Amino acid sequence: MRVVVQRSKQASVTVNGEITGQIQYGVVLLVGVTHEDGEEEAKYVADKIANLRIFEDEEGKMNHSLLDQKGQVLSISQFTLYGDTRKGRRPNFMEAARPEVAEPLYDRFNQLLLEKGIDVQTGVFGAMMDVSLINDGPVTLIIEK
Known part of the structure; x- marks a missing residue:
């Protein structure tokens, strides 16, 4: 699982x-979300994001x-995070999980954040x-598990 985190003053x-x-x-x-991701990765990343000291x-x-x-939280599914650009000029998305795998895990990840008491919009x-945002700082991090 790979998540880009952007601290934001407002977003939609x-x-x-x-x-x-x-x-x-x-x-x-x-x-x-990639092929190997599951509950363990979703829990790790949700916990990391909820407790990351970036404010x-x-x-x-x-x-x-x-x-x-x-x-x-404004959570956006983003399969292109697993785009491989090392060869040619067109990204290869073979490392991104198929929608039938990625969508339930994305939903579970958002649910884990909700269970921590965080307001999650998607x-x-x-x-x-x-996607529109005012990046605060800017503070942008990548979290991966």
């Missing part, structure tokens, strides 16, 4: 002209987590989405 995702998810403060997650304290140091700040799995 639109599908076919309609907003399907929107947050005011927290993180935008671009979530990729500033009163002294300007990154000492607070998403849980500490009561931040929100796009639509497999849809063409327009």
